[in-house]
Amino acid sequence: MLGSIDILDADHSAAVAPRDTTCDAKGQSAARTRRVTEKTREDSAEWVERIVRIRDNKDEAAFVEVFGHFAPRVKAFLMRSGADAALAEECVQEVLATVWNKAALFDPSRASVATWIFTIARNKKIDALRKQRRPEPEDLPWGPESEPDQAEIIGLQQESEKLGAAIAALPEKQRDLIQKAYFGDLSHSEIAEQTGLPLGTIKSRIRLALDRLRHAMDQR
Amino acid sequence: MTTMKITHHLTDDLILGYSAGTLTEAVNLIVASHISLCDECRAAVESYDAVGGAVIETADTVAVSDDCLDGALALIRKSPATGATSEKKRRNDPVLPAPLLDYVGGSLDDVKWRSVGMGVKQAILKTSPEATARLLFIPAGTAIPDHGHNGMELTLVLKGAFQDEDGRFARGDIEIASEDMHHTPIADLSEDCICLAVTDAPLQFRGLLPRLVQPFVKI
Ligand SMILES: [Zn+2]
Numbered sequence: 001m002l003g004s005i006d007i008l009d010a011d012h013s014a015a016v017a018p019r020d021t022t023c024d025a026k027g028q029s030a031a032r033t034r035r036v037t038e039k040t041r042e043d044s045a046e047w048v049e050r051i052v053r054i055r056d057n058k059d060e061a062a063f064v065e066v067f068g069h070f071a072p073r074v075k076a077f078l079m080r081s082g083a084d085a086a087l088a089e090e091c092v093q094e095v096l097a098t099v100w101n102k103a104a105l106f107d108p109s110r111a112s113v114a115t116w117i118f119t120i121a122r123n124k125k126i127d128a129l130r131k132q133r134r135p136e137p138e139d140l141p142w143g144p145e146s147e148p149d150q151a152e153i154i155g156l157q158q159e160s161e162k163l164g165a166a167i168a169a170l171p172e173k174q175r176d177l178i179q180k181a182y183f184g185d186l187s188h189s190e191i192a193e194q195t196g197l198p199l200g201t202i203k204s205r206i207r208l209a210l211d212r213l214r215h216a217m218d219q220r
Numbered sequence: 221m222t223t224m225k226i227t228h229h230l231t232d233d234l235i236l237g238y239s240a241g242t243l244t245e246a247v248n249l250i251v252a253s254h255i256s257l258c259d260e261c262r263a264a265v266e267s268y269d270a271v272g273g274a275v276i277e278t279a280d281t282v283a284v285s286d287d288c289l290d291g292a293l294a295l296i297r298k299s300p301a302t303g304a305t306s307e308k309k310r311r312n313d314p315v316l317p318a319p320l321l322d323y324v325g326g327s328l329d330d331v332k333w334r335s336v337g338m339g340v341k342q343a344i345l346k347t348s349p350e351a352t353a354r355l356l357f358i359p360a361g362t363a364i365p366d367h368g369h370n371g372m373e374l375t376l377v378l379k380g381a382f383q384d385e386d387g388r389f390a391r392g393d394i395e396i397a398s399e400d401m402h403h404t405p406i407a408d409l410s411e412d413c414i415c416l417a418v419t420d421a422p423l424q425f426r427g428l429l430p431r432l433v434q435p436f437v438k439i
Contacts, residue, residue: 063293063296064289071292072283073279075282075284076279076282088282089285092292097296111269111273114274115272115274117276118269119272119273122241126241132244132248135253137253137255137265137318138319139310159270181236182240210271
Protein backbone atom coordinates (compact mmCIF):
# COMPACT_ATOMS: atom_id res chain seq x y z
CA MET A 1 0.00 0.00 0.00
CA LEU A 2 1.09 3.57 0.49
CA GLY A 3 2.56 3.07 3.93
CA SER A 4 5.93 4.41 2.92
CA ILE A 5 4.56 7.65 1.54
CA ASP A 6 4.17 10.52 3.94
CA ILE A 7 0.53 11.30 3.51
CA LEU A 8 0.32 13.47 6.61
CA ASP A 9 0.77 16.79 4.87
CA ALA A 10 0.41 20.14 6.57
CA ASP A 11 -3.26 20.40 5.74
CA HIS A 12 -3.90 17.03 7.25
CA SER A 13 -1.88 17.61 10.43
CA ALA A 14 -4.12 20.57 11.07
CA ALA A 15 -6.94 18.16 11.80
CA VAL A 16 -5.17 16.87 14.88
CA ALA A 17 -3.47 20.11 15.91
CA PRO A 18 -4.30 21.37 19.40
CA ARG A 19 -6.81 24.17 19.72
CA ASP A 20 -4.40 26.94 20.49
CA THR A 21 -2.21 26.44 17.43
CA THR A 22 -1.12 29.77 16.01
CA CYS A 23 -2.87 30.60 12.79
CA ASP A 24 -0.45 30.28 9.91
CA ALA A 25 -1.04 29.93 6.20
CA LYS A 26 -3.08 26.82 6.92
CA GLY A 27 -4.89 28.50 9.75
CA GLN A 28 -8.17 28.92 7.97
CA SER A 29 -8.37 25.29 6.98
CA ALA A 30 -7.37 24.26 10.49
CA ALA A 31 -10.07 26.43 12.00
CA ARG A 32 -12.68 24.94 9.73
CA THR A 33 -11.50 21.45 10.57
CA ARG A 34 -11.57 22.12 14.29
CA ARG A 35 -15.07 23.43 14.02
CA VAL A 36 -16.20 20.26 12.28
CA THR A 37 -14.34 18.08 14.78
CA GLU A 38 -15.80 19.81 17.79
CA LYS A 39 -19.27 19.93 16.38
CA THR A 40 -19.41 16.27 15.42
CA ARG A 41 -17.96 15.30 18.78
CA GLU A 42 -21.10 16.40 20.59
CA ASP A 43 -23.40 15.51 17.74
CA SER A 44 -22.56 11.87 17.26
CA ALA A 45 -23.66 10.80 20.74
CA GLU A 46 -26.62 13.17 20.62
CA TRP A 47 -27.95 11.66 17.41
CA VAL A 48 -27.69 8.17 18.91
CA GLU A 49 -29.61 9.39 21.95
CA ARG A 50 -32.36 10.83 19.74
CA ILE A 51 -32.76 7.56 17.82
CA VAL A 52 -33.04 5.77 21.17
CA ARG A 53 -35.78 8.20 22.18
CA ILE A 54 -37.60 7.50 18.93
CA ARG A 55 -37.18 3.75 19.47
CA ASP A 56 -38.23 3.68 23.12
CA ASN A 57 -40.70 6.54 23.44
CA LYS A 58 -41.92 7.26 19.91
CA ASP A 59 -40.61 10.74 20.67
CA GLU A 60 -41.80 13.13 17.95
CA ALA A 61 -39.67 16.02 19.23
CA ALA A 62 -36.56 13.86 18.75
CA PHE A 63 -37.78 12.97 15.26
CA VAL A 64 -38.24 16.63 14.35
CA GLU A 65 -34.62 17.27 15.35
CA VAL A 66 -33.33 14.32 13.34
CA PHE A 67 -35.41 15.49 10.39
CA GLY A 68 -34.15 19.05 10.67
CA HIS A 69 -30.53 17.95 10.46
CA PHE A 70 -30.67 15.05 8.02
CA ALA A 71 -33.52 15.91 5.61
CA PRO A 72 -31.52 18.68 3.81
CA ARG A 73 -28.53 16.32 3.58
CA VAL A 74 -30.57 13.45 2.19
CA LYS A 75 -32.24 15.83 -0.25
CA ALA A 76 -28.84 17.04 -1.49
CA PHE A 77 -27.67 13.44 -1.84
CA LEU A 78 -30.73 12.45 -3.90
CA MET A 79 -30.64 15.54 -6.10
CA ARG A 80 -26.97 15.06 -6.85
CA SER A 81 -27.86 11.48 -7.76
CA GLY A 82 -30.28 12.73 -10.40
CA ALA A 83 -33.65 13.22 -8.69
CA ASP A 84 -35.58 16.43 -9.32
CA ALA A 85 -36.61 18.50 -6.28
CA ALA A 86 -40.13 17.04 -6.04
CA LEU A 87 -39.03 13.41 -6.22
CA ALA A 88 -36.15 14.11 -3.82
CA GLU A 89 -38.55 15.53 -1.22
CA GLU A 90 -40.89 12.59 -1.58
CA CYS A 91 -37.94 10.26 -1.00
CA VAL A 92 -36.69 12.35 1.93
CA GLN A 93 -40.04 11.82 3.63
CA GLU A 94 -39.87 8.08 3.04
CA VAL A 95 -36.24 7.86 4.21
CA LEU A 96 -37.00 9.70 7.44
CA ALA A 97 -40.19 7.68 7.99
CA THR A 98 -37.99 4.58 7.67
CA VAL A 99 -35.73 6.00 10.37
CA TRP A 100 -38.79 6.20 12.62
CA ASN A 101 -40.08 2.75 11.73
CA LYS A 102 -36.76 0.96 11.94
CA ALA A 103 -35.24 2.76 14.92
CA ALA A 104 -35.15 -0.57 16.75
CA LEU A 105 -32.80 -1.98 14.12
CA PHE A 106 -30.19 0.76 14.48
CA ASP A 107 -27.04 -0.62 16.11
CA PRO A 108 -24.82 2.22 17.44
CA SER A 109 -21.93 -0.22 17.98
CA ARG A 110 -21.77 -0.74 14.21
CA ALA A 111 -22.63 2.59 12.64
CA SER A 112 -23.10 6.27 13.32
CA VAL A 113 -26.58 7.69 12.79
CA ALA A 114 -25.26 9.51 9.67
CA THR A 115 -23.95 6.22 8.25
CA TRP A 116 -27.21 4.43 9.00
CA ILE A 117 -29.26 7.18 7.34
CA PHE A 118 -26.82 7.19 4.40
CA THR A 119 -27.48 3.46 3.81
CA ILE A 120 -31.27 4.00 3.98
CA ALA A 121 -31.02 6.92 1.52
CA ARG A 122 -28.69 4.92 -0.75
CA ASN A 123 -31.21 2.08 -0.86
CA LYS A 124 -34.04 4.52 -1.53
CA LYS A 125 -32.01 5.98 -4.39
CA ILE A 126 -31.68 2.54 -6.02
CA ASP A 127 -35.33 1.76 -5.40
CA ALA A 128 -36.91 5.07 -6.47
CA LEU A 129 -34.48 6.45 -9.02
CA ARG A 130 -33.36 3.26 -10.68
CA LYS A 131 -36.41 1.09 -10.01
CA GLN A 132 -34.26 -1.82 -8.89
CA ARG A 133 -34.19 -4.13 -5.93
CA ARG A 134 -31.24 -3.85 -3.59
CA PRO A 135 -29.88 -7.31 -2.74
CA GLU A 136 -28.85 -7.21 0.92
CA PRO A 137 -26.23 -9.54 2.39
CA GLU A 138 -27.17 -12.36 4.73
CA ASP A 139 -27.32 -11.38 8.39
CA LEU A 140 -24.35 -12.33 10.47
CA PRO A 141 -24.94 -15.79 11.96
CA TRP A 142 -24.77 -14.50 15.53
CA GLY A 143 -27.33 -11.79 14.79
CA PRO A 144 -27.60 -8.31 16.29
CA GLU A 145 -26.88 -8.14 19.99
CA SER A 146 -29.89 -7.15 22.05
CA GLU A 147 -27.99 -4.59 24.10
CA PRO A 148 -24.70 -3.52 22.52
CA ASP A 149 -21.74 -2.89 24.77
CA GLN A 150 -21.39 0.74 25.86
CA ALA A 151 -17.64 0.86 25.23
CA GLU A 152 -18.15 -0.46 21.71
CA ILE A 153 -20.75 2.22 21.05
CA ILE A 154 -18.46 5.00 22.25
CA GLY A 155 -15.50 3.60 20.29
CA LEU A 156 -17.45 3.33 17.05
CA GLN A 157 -19.00 6.77 17.41
CA GLN A 158 -15.59 8.31 18.08
CA GLU A 159 -14.18 6.64 14.97
CA SER A 160 -17.03 8.07 12.92
CA GLU A 161 -16.25 11.55 14.21
CA LYS A 162 -12.61 11.07 13.25
CA LEU A 163 -13.63 10.01 9.78
CA GLY A 164 -15.78 13.13 9.38
CA ALA A 165 -12.89 15.33 10.49
CA ALA A 166 -10.52 13.53 8.11
CA ILE A 167 -12.87 14.10 5.17
CA ALA A 168 -13.23 17.75 6.08
CA ALA A 169 -9.44 18.01 6.15
CA LEU A 170 -8.91 16.46 2.70
CA PRO A 171 -7.58 18.69 -0.04
CA GLU A 172 -10.61 20.01 -1.89
CA LYS A 173 -10.03 18.05 -5.10
CA GLN A 174 -9.94 14.76 -3.25
CA ARG A 175 -12.97 15.59 -1.16
CA ASP A 176 -14.82 16.56 -4.31
CA LEU A 177 -14.04 13.29 -6.06
CA ILE A 178 -15.09 11.23 -3.06
CA GLN A 179 -18.37 13.15 -2.95
CA LYS A 180 -18.86 12.53 -6.67
CA ALA A 181 -18.25 8.82 -6.21
CA TYR A 182 -20.94 8.64 -3.52
CA PHE A 183 -23.41 11.29 -4.66
CA GLY A 184 -23.09 11.69 -8.35
CA ASP A 185 -23.75 8.13 -9.41
CA LEU A 186 -20.66 8.48 -11.56
CA SER A 187 -18.35 5.79 -12.76
CA HIS A 188 -14.66 6.51 -12.68
CA SER A 189 -14.70 7.16 -16.42
CA GLU A 190 -17.59 9.60 -16.12
CA ILE A 191 -15.70 11.43 -13.42
CA ALA A 192 -12.78 11.53 -15.84
CA GLU A 193 -14.97 13.15 -18.47
CA GLN A 194 -16.36 15.73 -16.05
CA THR A 195 -13.07 16.72 -14.55
CA GLY A 196 -10.88 16.23 -17.58
CA LEU A 197 -8.56 14.16 -15.42
CA PRO A 198 -7.07 10.94 -16.73
CA LEU A 199 -8.68 7.80 -15.33
CA GLY A 200 -5.55 6.59 -13.55
CA THR A 201 -5.24 9.88 -11.71
CA ILE A 202 -8.80 9.65 -10.46
CA LYS A 203 -8.48 6.09 -9.28
CA SER A 204 -5.25 6.80 -7.47
CA ARG A 205 -6.71 9.98 -6.02
CA ILE A 206 -9.70 8.15 -4.60
CA ARG A 207 -7.41 5.44 -3.31
CA LEU A 208 -5.11 8.07 -1.81
CA ALA A 209 -8.04 9.79 -0.17
CA LEU A 210 -9.25 6.53 1.33
CA ASP A 211 -5.73 5.73 2.50
CA ARG A 212 -5.56 9.13 4.16
CA LEU A 213 -8.83 8.34 5.88
CA ARG A 214 -7.58 4.95 7.02
CA HIS A 215 -4.42 6.61 8.24
CA ALA A 216 -6.43 9.19 10.16
CA MET A 217 -8.47 6.38 11.73
CA ASP A 218 -5.28 4.61 12.83
CA GLN A 219 -3.94 7.70 14.61
CA ARG A 220 -5.79 7.01 17.80
CA MET B 221 -20.22 -24.61 9.44
CA THR B 222 -16.46 -24.78 9.29
CA THR B 223 -14.54 -21.62 8.65
CA MET B 224 -13.42 -21.38 5.09
CA LYS B 225 -10.46 -19.67 3.63
CA ILE B 226 -11.51 -17.23 0.96
CA THR B 227 -8.54 -16.11 -1.11
CA HIS B 228 -10.18 -14.26 -4.03
CA HIS B 229 -12.00 -11.12 -2.96
CA LEU B 230 -13.91 -8.13 -4.32
CA THR B 231 -11.97 -5.18 -5.76
CA ASP B 232 -12.08 -1.75 -4.11
CA ASP B 233 -14.07 -0.48 -7.10
CA LEU B 234 -16.81 -3.05 -6.55
CA ILE B 235 -16.91 -2.40 -2.81
CA LEU B 236 -17.15 1.37 -3.35
CA GLY B 237 -19.82 0.90 -6.03
CA TYR B 238 -21.87 -1.38 -3.78
CA SER B 239 -21.67 1.09 -0.92
CA ALA B 240 -22.44 4.11 -3.09
CA GLY B 241 -25.29 2.30 -4.86
CA THR B 242 -23.93 2.76 -8.37
CA LEU B 243 -23.71 -0.87 -9.51
CA THR B 244 -26.30 -2.65 -11.61
CA GLU B 245 -28.69 -5.06 -9.91
CA ALA B 246 -26.93 -8.23 -11.08
CA VAL B 247 -23.56 -6.96 -9.87
CA ASN B 248 -25.12 -5.86 -6.56
CA LEU B 249 -26.45 -9.40 -6.25
CA ILE B 250 -23.06 -11.08 -6.64
CA VAL B 251 -21.43 -8.55 -4.30
CA ALA B 252 -24.14 -9.14 -1.66
CA SER B 253 -23.70 -12.90 -2.10
CA HIS B 254 -19.93 -12.73 -1.66
CA ILE B 255 -20.28 -10.50 1.42
CA SER B 256 -22.67 -13.05 2.88
CA LEU B 257 -19.79 -15.55 2.83
CA CYS B 258 -16.83 -13.22 3.44
CA ASP B 259 -16.33 -11.30 6.67
CA GLU B 260 -13.34 -9.47 5.28
CA CYS B 261 -15.26 -7.85 2.42
CA ARG B 262 -18.26 -7.29 4.70
CA ALA B 263 -16.02 -5.24 6.97
CA ALA B 264 -14.69 -3.34 3.96
CA VAL B 265 -18.23 -2.49 2.81
CA GLU B 266 -19.07 -1.26 6.30
CA SER B 267 -16.08 1.06 6.29
CA TYR B 268 -17.06 2.41 2.86
CA ASP B 269 -20.59 2.94 4.25
CA ALA B 270 -18.96 4.86 7.09
CA VAL B 271 -17.25 7.08 4.51
CA GLY B 272 -20.66 7.59 2.90
CA GLY B 273 -22.09 8.65 6.26
CA ALA B 274 -19.22 11.07 6.81
CA VAL B 275 -19.61 12.44 3.28
CA ILE B 276 -23.33 13.07 3.77
CA GLU B 277 -22.48 14.76 7.08
CA THR B 278 -19.81 17.06 5.62
CA ALA B 279 -21.26 17.89 2.18
CA ASP B 280 -23.59 20.69 1.20
CA THR B 281 -27.28 20.63 2.02
CA VAL B 282 -30.43 21.51 0.05
CA ALA B 283 -33.22 23.09 2.10
CA VAL B 284 -36.50 21.18 2.15
CA SER B 285 -39.83 22.90 1.62
CA ASP B 286 -41.95 24.03 4.55
CA ASP B 287 -44.45 21.19 4.36
CA CYS B 288 -41.85 18.44 3.93
CA LEU B 289 -41.69 17.70 7.67
CA ASP B 290 -45.50 17.56 7.94
CA GLY B 291 -45.54 15.04 5.12
CA ALA B 292 -43.00 12.88 6.93
CA LEU B 293 -44.97 13.11 10.19
CA ALA B 294 -48.13 12.15 8.33
CA LEU B 295 -46.30 9.13 6.91
CA ILE B 296 -45.15 7.90 10.31
CA ARG B 297 -48.59 8.42 11.85
CA LYS B 298 -50.31 6.34 9.26
CA SER B 299 -47.69 3.59 9.16
CA PRO B 300 -48.66 0.61 11.32
CA ALA B 301 -46.88 0.41 14.67
CA THR B 302 -44.11 -2.06 14.05
CA GLY B 303 -41.02 -3.20 15.80
CA ALA B 304 -38.02 -5.24 14.80
CA THR B 305 -40.19 -8.34 15.09
CA SER B 306 -41.97 -7.53 11.85
CA GLU B 307 -38.72 -8.03 9.92
CA LYS B 308 -39.23 -11.14 7.88
CA LYS B 309 -37.03 -14.05 8.82
CA ARG B 310 -34.84 -15.05 5.93
CA ARG B 311 -34.37 -18.66 5.00
CA ASN B 312 -31.20 -20.67 5.27
CA ASP B 313 -29.60 -22.91 2.67
CA PRO B 314 -26.22 -24.64 2.83
CA VAL B 315 -25.36 -23.64 -0.75
CA LEU B 316 -27.21 -20.44 -1.63
CA PRO B 317 -26.66 -17.37 0.59
CA ALA B 318 -29.75 -15.34 1.53
CA PRO B 319 -29.62 -12.76 -1.31
CA LEU B 320 -29.68 -15.60 -3.84
CA LEU B 321 -32.50 -17.39 -2.02
CA ASP B 322 -34.51 -14.18 -2.40
CA TYR B 323 -33.98 -14.27 -6.17
CA VAL B 324 -34.55 -18.03 -6.55
CA GLY B 325 -37.62 -17.81 -4.34
CA GLY B 326 -36.92 -20.82 -2.13
CA SER B 327 -33.98 -23.20 -1.78
CA LEU B 328 -31.51 -24.81 -4.16
CA ASP B 329 -34.28 -27.31 -5.02
CA ASP B 330 -36.39 -24.49 -6.42
CA VAL B 331 -33.80 -23.42 -9.01
CA LYS B 332 -35.30 -23.77 -12.47
CA TRP B 333 -32.32 -25.27 -14.26
CA ARG B 334 -32.16 -25.41 -18.04
CA SER B 335 -29.72 -27.69 -19.75
CA VAL B 336 -27.27 -25.94 -22.03
CA GLY B 337 -25.70 -29.21 -23.12
CA MET B 338 -23.06 -31.65 -21.94
CA GLY B 339 -24.42 -31.79 -18.42
CA VAL B 340 -23.98 -28.07 -17.83
CA LYS B 341 -27.12 -26.33 -16.60
CA GLN B 342 -27.95 -22.70 -16.03
CA ALA B 343 -30.70 -20.64 -14.47
CA ILE B 344 -30.95 -16.97 -15.37
CA LEU B 345 -32.10 -14.84 -12.43
CA LYS B 346 -34.48 -11.96 -12.98
CA THR B 347 -32.62 -8.67 -12.59
CA SER B 348 -32.59 -5.34 -14.39
CA PRO B 349 -31.32 -5.78 -17.95
CA GLU B 350 -27.93 -3.96 -17.90
CA ALA B 351 -26.20 -7.12 -16.70
CA THR B 352 -27.15 -10.77 -16.41
CA ALA B 353 -26.91 -13.02 -13.36
CA ARG B 354 -27.03 -16.78 -13.85
CA LEU B 355 -26.51 -19.79 -11.67
CA LEU B 356 -24.30 -22.37 -13.37
CA PHE B 357 -24.13 -26.07 -12.59
CA ILE B 358 -20.96 -27.64 -13.92
CA PRO B 359 -20.55 -31.41 -13.48
CA ALA B 360 -17.38 -32.59 -11.72
CA GLY B 361 -14.42 -32.66 -14.07
CA THR B 362 -16.11 -30.63 -16.82
CA ALA B 363 -14.31 -27.74 -18.48
CA ILE B 364 -15.68 -24.68 -20.16
CA PRO B 365 -13.23 -24.33 -23.08
CA ASP B 366 -11.03 -21.28 -23.51
CA HIS B 367 -13.22 -18.26 -24.01
CA GLY B 368 -12.88 -14.54 -23.95
CA HIS B 369 -15.31 -12.04 -22.56
CA ASN B 370 -17.30 -9.35 -24.26
CA GLY B 371 -17.34 -7.37 -21.06
CA MET B 372 -16.78 -8.02 -17.40
CA GLU B 373 -17.49 -11.46 -15.98
CA LEU B 374 -17.74 -12.10 -12.25
CA THR B 375 -17.92 -15.67 -10.98
CA LEU B 376 -18.68 -16.60 -7.37
CA VAL B 377 -18.23 -20.25 -6.37
CA LEU B 378 -21.04 -21.59 -4.18
CA LYS B 379 -20.30 -25.32 -4.18
CA GLY B 380 -17.33 -27.40 -5.33
CA ALA B 381 -14.43 -25.62 -6.98
CA PHE B 382 -12.87 -24.84 -10.32
CA GLN B 383 -9.42 -24.10 -11.51
CA ASP B 384 -8.10 -21.95 -14.34
CA GLU B 385 -5.06 -19.94 -15.35
CA ASP B 386 -5.72 -17.55 -12.44
CA GLY B 387 -5.74 -20.19 -9.72
CA ARG B 388 -8.20 -22.34 -7.81
CA PHE B 389 -11.58 -20.96 -6.82
CA ALA B 390 -13.60 -22.65 -4.06
CA ARG B 391 -16.74 -21.73 -2.11
CA GLY B 392 -16.81 -18.00 -1.42
CA ASP B 393 -14.08 -17.11 -3.90
CA ILE B 394 -14.92 -14.60 -6.61
CA GLU B 395 -13.13 -14.39 -9.94
CA ILE B 396 -13.13 -11.05 -11.71
CA ALA B 397 -12.42 -11.43 -15.42
CA SER B 398 -12.08 -8.41 -17.64
CA GLU B 399 -12.63 -7.99 -21.34
CA ASP B 400 -9.14 -9.04 -22.34
CA MET B 401 -8.99 -12.18 -20.25
CA HIS B 402 -9.03 -15.66 -21.73
CA HIS B 403 -9.38 -18.68 -19.48
CA THR B 404 -10.37 -22.33 -19.35
CA PRO B 405 -12.19 -23.03 -16.10
CA ILE B 406 -12.30 -26.72 -15.10
CA ALA B 407 -14.51 -28.00 -12.29
CA ASP B 408 -12.80 -30.18 -9.68
CA LEU B 409 -13.15 -33.90 -10.25
CA SER B 410 -14.39 -34.61 -6.74
CA GLU B 411 -17.58 -32.57 -6.74
CA ASP B 412 -20.09 -30.85 -9.03
CA CYS B 413 -19.57 -27.11 -9.11
CA ILE B 414 -22.27 -24.48 -8.64
CA CYS B 415 -21.41 -20.85 -9.39
CA LEU B 416 -23.12 -17.52 -9.73
CA ALA B 417 -21.87 -15.78 -12.87
CA VAL B 418 -22.58 -12.15 -13.73
CA THR B 419 -21.82 -10.69 -17.14
CA ASP B 420 -22.42 -7.21 -18.38
CA ALA B 421 -22.57 -8.26 -22.03
CA PRO B 422 -25.53 -10.61 -21.77
CA LEU B 423 -26.66 -10.87 -25.38
CA GLN B 424 -23.46 -12.16 -26.91
CA PHE B 425 -22.88 -14.51 -24.04
CA ARG B 426 -26.37 -15.97 -24.14
CA GLY B 427 -25.98 -17.08 -27.71
CA LEU B 428 -22.44 -18.28 -27.37
CA LEU B 429 -22.65 -20.34 -24.24
CA PRO B 430 -24.41 -23.43 -25.61
CA ARG B 431 -21.86 -23.69 -28.41
CA LEU B 432 -18.91 -23.14 -26.13
CA VAL B 433 -19.68 -25.73 -23.53
CA GLN B 434 -18.19 -29.13 -24.28
CA PRO B 435 -17.27 -32.11 -22.14
CA PHE B 436 -13.60 -31.98 -21.43
CA VAL B 437 -11.85 -33.94 -18.75
CA LYS B 438 -8.36 -32.69 -18.27
CA ILE B 439 -6.85 -35.51 -16.20
ZN1 LIG C 1 -14.07 -11.18 0.24
